[in-house]
Amino acid sequence: MSEKKKIYKPKPISGFPEWLPETRRAEQQWFDHIRRVFESYGFCSIETPSVEALDAINAKGGDGGADTDKEMYVLNRLLSELSYEIIHKDETVPEHYSLIPIRDHKFPEHKLYETGNEPRLALHFDQTVPLARYTAQHFNELVFPFKRYQMQRVWRGERPQAGRFREFYQCDIDVINVDTLPLHFDAEMPAIIWEILSSLPGMEDEKIQIQISNRKILIGLLEGLGIENITEVTRWIDKLDKMDKNAVASELIGIGLSDDNIDTILSLALIKASTSKELIAGISTTNQNDTMKEGIEELSFVLDQLQHLPDNAVVADLSIVRGLDYYTGTVYETRFLDDPSYGSICSGGRYDDLAGNYINKHLPGVGISIGFSRLFDRIRIKNQLPVSGVSPADILVILPNEESRNLMMATAQTLRKRGYNVETFHGASKIKRQLAYAQKKGIPYVWFPPFEDGQSHEVKNMETGAQENASPEEWTK
CATH class of the missing domain: 3.30.930.10 (Bira Bifunctional Protein; Domain 2)
Structure with missing residues (x-):
């Protein structure tokens, strides 16, 4: 009799948000909007690794002072050579190693010891330390004033609650210069933030x-x-x-x-x-x-x-x-x-010397950070996010029968070349089923290739129900 298969029931991890496709689409719309505004002011994008060396973090101090030590996630493999070592019984064991009482029958003459070495890497808890390190490391290749934006996840081991996560996105902009930084940029920061926040989809009435x-x-x-x-x-x-x-x-x-x-x-x-x-x-x-x-x-x-x-x-x-x-x-x-107790959703300021711990240069700067996940979750909970379907497709091209598959694919390719997002139905089945599929995914238009020679293409508006003749080379929404 076979042993019953064990099933692990997945469950959410507190503080690590995960969205369904329709919510993720809204999140991507926000990223696209923020990116457009940042770039319209001449900011260039950078992306740094998810980890920083602990030595680099400790040198800078970061965004949270002494409390960051309590919130930082360090990286280590489960049985890492940085913290553990397998040693043969005849080899000399350093005095500071500690024996771990694990017996491995495959290697009876070896023992596992904890080395006492500390982890060397940590997930970054803000984007200040990565920017400081990046600027110092690439100083000779950068053009100053250096205007950068960064839209990445950060990690903090704080207690999850409304608007507070352990893994979340921040969207930062900073301007850094050598020796002096014109006050012009201090005024540019809030102008950019106002332009973004006042026109974010779902934020119009906030x-x-x-x-x-x-x-x-x-x-x-x-x-x-x-x-x-x-x-x-x-x-x-x-x-x-x-x-x-x-x-x-x-x-x-x-x-x-x-x-x-x-x-x-x-x-x-x-x-x-x-x-x-x-x-x-x-x-x-x-x-x-x-x-x-x-x-x-x-x-x-x-x-x-x-x-x-x-x-x-x-x-x-x-x-x-x-x-x-x-x-x-x-x-x-x-x-x-209307809700000042919610706290700040976008903060920052001017600093006199960003990277003095990493390079012998005076690098003043000014920056501001949007607490993206904190803001997005509030608007999500209030059901104010833009309504969008599961799919980014504008059009679903149906498959009337297997003989029409090549025509379906050619029609879809013509529409894609004209800038539309197009999904094709995967198999010949009842038209009612294909329409229901488009409805469930929120695809606004369904395209009907000719069912027989001599017939015209047709397109159906799923919101109004209107259906009309159309040409793949000329049709517009």
């Missing part, structure tokens, strides 16, 4: 706002007040979008700030302005050192360059700090006005 600040303004104020623990203060100010100002004030008291200093800091952080004139008027009562003045001038320039955007599309919000220390000037966040 109310979004790009919020901009300049870290030099708050940093300058803190320096002027003689505050030393600047990083800790900015970390709490950056939480004003999630915490009441009184709660933030309480935390600032807890780290030793005086009531007067807290009032001054919060008064500045709560300033919002749509124009440079409003910004300057709001800050005018604050004593300004050189760092503050520089930040105000830079933010004013950016706001002035964005006046062509719709009202309320972009606002200066001085509570936006971005908790990452490598940002040195302009910073961005993007939120849903």
Whole structure:
């Protein structure tokens, strides 16, 4: 009696999204739209490996600071020579090797030891480290300012929840230059993001706002007040979008700030302005050192360059700090006005030196990243994605009978040469069945080659039911 076959029942892996074909088509439409806009501004595409050397990641520090160590996925083979070694009983075993109690009857005179070597590769958890390494590695071949976009998966071992995944896409743009980077690019970033987000299929009715600040303004104020623990203060100010100002004030008291200093800091952080004139008027009562003045001038320039955007599309919000220390000037966040608690869907800023840990060059840059999967999943859950069929085909050419197979194939090829996506039915069967197939796959047109000599081609609109004579060389949708 044969042993019963064991069946493993597949189930989803938490934090690793997987879409059906119709959802994947919508996702590809989004990628195509984002790519078109990026390229319309002259950004070129690069793609880096899914893995980076751990030494490279540790040298840069990355996008998440110390917490990235907890979220990083390292790579190792199940029985890798990097971590394990099979040694004959007569060979000398290094002292730091640990015996693994596995007995292999095929090799009784060999034993398996753990070497204690650490993995050398990790899946990248952002696209900042890959860009920094790429720029340093290819420095002599690149043209500066280097304008690149990157649309790839990244991996983080965080707890999956709404809008948070362990494997997800980011769509990044950055401009990097040698020694200095014109402020022009700080203004170009939000203009690009607005163009993308305001016209993404399914996003037309969403109310979004790009919020901009300049870290030099708050940093300058803190320096002027003689505050030393600047990083800790900015970390709490950056939480004003999630915490009441009184709660933030309480935390600032807890780290030793005086009531007067807290009032001054919060008064500045709560300033919002749509124009440079409003910004300057709001800050005018604050004593300004050189760092503050520089930040105000830079933010004013950016706001002035964005006046062509719709009202309320972009606002200066001085509570936006971005908790990452490598940002040195302009910073961005993007939120849903109707759901600010969802958090930022697109963030970034200016950094003074992207690749200083990899090359002896000063490479300032500015960049912004769309949290693609986070944004896409929200619109998917709200059933706002563009409706499309399972198939990308525009036309299904039916097969009336086996004798017509060559005619079917020739008709399909003629239509493809004219730019249509065409699927051919795989076997001669009842016309009703072939029409049902087109209906299930969402193919909008069905093409009927002549059933008999002397008859015309016909095409059927599956939405309206209308059917008419047509020529493969001339027909248009």
